[in-house]
Amino acid sequence: MTQGQGQGHGEMRETYPSAGEVYRYRTAEGESGFTFSLDGAPLDGAPLESAAAGLESAITLDIESRETGEGLCRTASGRAYAFAWAWVGAELHLWLDGDLFVFQRAEGRRRGGAAGGESAAADVLAPMPGAVLEVLVAEGERVERNQTVVIMESMKMELVITAARGGIVRRVAVQPGQQVERGMRLLELAPENESGND
Amino acid sequence: MFAKVLVANRGEIAVRVSQTLRALGVAPVAVYSEADAGAPHVAAAVEAVLLPGRAAEETYLNIDRIVQVALDCGAEAVHPGYGFLSENPAFALACGAAGLSFIGPTAESMAALGDKVRAKDMARRAGIPVAPSSPVCRPGDAAVGEFVEQWGFPLLVKAAAGGGGRGMRLVNRRRDLDGAMELAGREALAAFGDGRVFLEHYIANPRHVEVQVLADGFGHTIHLGERECSIQRRHQKIIEETPSPALTPELRRQMGAAAIAVARAAGYVNAGTVEFLLDGQSGEFYFLEMNARLQVEHPITEAVLGLDLVEWQVRIASGESLTLVQDDILPRGHAIECRIYAEDPYRDFAPSTGRLLRWRPPSGPGLRLDSGVVQGQEVSIYYDPMLAKLIAWAPGRELSLRRMEVALAQFVALGVATNLPLLRAVVGHPQFQRGEYDTGFLEWNPAVTSPATSDELRTMARALAAWAAGQSAGAVSSSSSSLAAPGDGAAGRAAVNPWQSAGARRLP
Numbered sequence: 001m002t003q004g005q006g007q008g009h010g011e012m013r014e015t016y017p018s019a020g021e022v023y024r025y026r027t028a029e030g031e032s033g034f035t036f037s038l039d040g041a042p043l044d045g046a047p048l049e050s051a052a053a054g055l056e057s058a059i060t061l062d063i064e065s066r067e068t069g070e071g072l073c074r075t076a077s078g079r080a081y082a083f084a085w086a087w088v089g090a091e092l093h094l095w096l097d098g099d100l101f102v103f104q105r106a107e108g109r110r111r112g113g114a115a116g117g118e119s120a121a122a123d124v125l126a127p128m129p130g131a132v133l134e135v136l137v138a139e140g141e142r143v144e145r146n147q148t149v150v151i152m153e154s155m156k157m158e159l160v161i162t163a164a165r166g167g168i169v170r171r172v173a174v175q176p177g178q179q180v181e182r183g184m185r186l187l188e189l190a191p192e193n194e195s196g197n198d
Numbered sequence: 199m200f201a202k203v204l205v206a207n208r209g210e211i212a213v214r215v216s217q218t219l220r221a222l223g224v225a226p227v228a229v230y231s232e233a234d235a236g237a238p239h240v241a242a243a244v245e246a247v248l249l250p251g252r253a254a255e256e257t258y259l260n261i262d263r264i265v266q267v268a269l270d271c272g273a274e275a276v277h278p279g280y281g282f283l284s285e286n287p288a289f290a291l292a293c294g295a296a297g298l299s300f301i302g303p304t305a306e307s308m309a310a311l312g313d314k315v316r317a318k319d320m321a322r323r324a325g326i327p328v329a330p331s332s333p334v335c336r337p338g339d340a341a342v343g344e345f346v347e348q349w350g351f352p353l354l355v356k357a358a359a360g361g362g363g364r365g366m367r368l369v370n371r372r373r374d375l376d377g378a379m380e381l382a383g384r385e386a387l388a389a390f391g392d393g394r395v396f397l398e399h400y401i402a403n404p405r406h407v408e409v410q411v412l413a414d415g416f417g418h419t420i421h422l423g424e425r426e427c428s429i430q431r432r433h434q435k436i437i438e439e440t441p442s443p444a445l446t447p448e449l450r451r452q453m454g455a456a457a458i459a460v461a462r463a464a465g466y467v468n469a470g471t472v473e474f475l476l477d478g479q480s481g482e483f484y485f486l487e488m489n490a491r492l493q494v495e496h497p498i499t500e501a502v503l504g505l506d507l508v509e510w511q512v513r514i515a516s517g518e519s520l521t522l523v524q525d526d527i528l529p530r531g532h533a534i535e536c537r538i539y540a541e542d543p544y545r546d547f548a549p550s551t552g553r554l555l556r557w558r559p560p561s562g563p564g565l566r567l568d569s570g571v572v573q574g575q576e577v578s579i580y581y582d583p584m585l586a587k588l589i590a591w592a593p594g595r596e597l598s599l600r601r602m603e604v605a606l607a608q609f610v611a612l613g614v615a616t617n618l619p620l621l622r623a624v625v626g627h628p629q630f631q632r633g634e635y636d637t638g639f640l641e642w643n644p645a646v647t648s649p650a651t652s653d654e655l656r657t658m659a660r661a662l663a664a665w666a667a668g669q670s671a672g673a674v675s676s677s678s679s680s681l682a683a684p685g686d687g688a689a690g691r692a693a694v695n696p697w698q699s700a701g702a703r704r705l706p
Contacts, residue, residue, distance in 0.1 A: 006665070008668050010664065010667065010668075012660070012663060012664065012667065014660065014663075016544075016615075017544050017619075017649030017651065018649055023660060025660065025661075025664050027661075027664050027665065027668065034661070034665055036657075036660070036661035036664055036665070038657070038660070059657050059658060059661050061661055061662070061665075063662070063665060065669075068669075069556065070556075073658070073662060075654075075658070080660065082610075083607070083662055084556050084558075084610050084612060085519060085612070085662070085663075085666045086555035086556055086612045087615060088552060088553075088555065088612075092663055092666060092667060093555070093612045093613065094659055094662055094666065095556070095610050095611070095612050096659050096662060097607060097647075097655060098606060098607035098608070098609070098622055099619050099620065099651055099655065099659075100611075100612070100615065100616070100618075100619065100621065101651075101656075101659040101660075101663065102661040103660075103667070105667060114491065115480065127548070128548075128549065128550075128551055129551070129577060129579045130579055154549060154579050157432075157549060157550075158385075182474065182551075192205050192432065
């Protein structure tokens, strides 16, 4: 991980607005400001997915942080951009010049990697609190990736919940009318015997 | 004039109504749910009364409770805002029965206009063009077959009690019709307690233009010009402007006269809005519905006329006559409003909840912000995800759009996803800037609902994220984590990120 001063390096995952990319970077604070470079080298032999595609690999910013969570940065060309950030749990939310970006520390997790997260990733979770309107699948049924499996209502709107990957419904954990919290398991999915390639 | 008025609403509209009441020397009383303790609309009033519970049904939709609160606090009148009970005739009747003035139209005209089928008949009788539609019908009815025979597909299934796009379905094929009617009926039943539906001929790519009217209790009705509301997502408006780039002075005069005719036919008193579909090519327009309430987008009318519509609502309800005449209505300049929603424009507008960790609206010449939230507030699942409305005015359209674009780029909101980048993309879009758009704008321009960040900005964002992560790795982390909501444990948030969720259902 990076330090506040001096040299640093780390891996982060960009989750918003474009999701899922892990990138490795190095940072240094020098006289000219804060220098950041994307590290395009492979991680453990697995190529970084378009880590530096189309992006400059290095940038130097003059960062002026007026208070915690806010600041102004200047590019080498002298253009100034306002920014603000806040941690939302494990997510770093960054507002920059009118756009929102969300990052997580990658902590060694690889995109497309298996292990640990597999069963959790296969289950269907409630994206936000609300009420279950309909469960469209039954236990033992096979579902396709992106298939609509549950309809919820939240904030006066219907939410269509889709399966993030294909599998067999091992358990239906909710019933219509039930109130659910954010993150509550709606369906347990047993992955089919396939390479868990998402 | 009243001495005390209960504001039966929440969010930005309750704040805005209270502000006018204070300016008139009237004491505003707020009601609030348990989820809204500490909300700005509570602070905006001089008294606030808790409505136990959180769900809208227990609180802001609870007629008996609200009427009792109004009587207990000694209010003489009730302002319903928009949404919630604002167009509920039973509420207006309950207020009247309790001896309270209802700041809005009578229950009778509300009931007549709330039934879309009756409202269309009324407009037709008043000689106003109406989109072809069937009577109320059910799957398999003869009326369904007759309508399809005559008008074909695509068609719209609409709720008789509908509004705001709820209970509405676009149907392209015969075999989808029965299912769509059932689905729309169920949705309408859930939303309005009335599952009746009807069919309407679908007018492709219309513009949505509405006319504000004001009528007093002495038979004096005027119109306050139009608002162009064609930029919509899920059939709900997100950007409105006035004057409409599509109207000629002659069309404006015709639509204004039609709006007044509809209001008169409904015996309408107070502020109301007549909505039309406009064929931008032919200039033909059709009556859609009349909204018996103050509209969300009323501030743009206020901006070009220098009027306070809530002030007129209160004056009319207190028995004053309208001292304005049609010739006084001389719009000046151009105004645009953007509705800021806690929703993700890149994930099918899925609503986003959480704590507003940073909320810094812009300010500047010609800007107005009607906001219902403050920094640190929790955006909950219980109510509408609209956070605020930003309004820009300028002597001309080009400058007012520029003011809006600049302001949107400066609007800092962190903690929940917002539609701010989408709004900016639309306002900056060449087609929008030329005024060439209709209700299909977002569908025809999918690019505006995709992230459109330059590579340079993305690299900079990554750099700043790395820097910020480094900043908070050490001593600073305690202060930044204190910004996070209690209970927003890392595990809970990391497991489910609202931006990875499934999209909200996009109505056809």
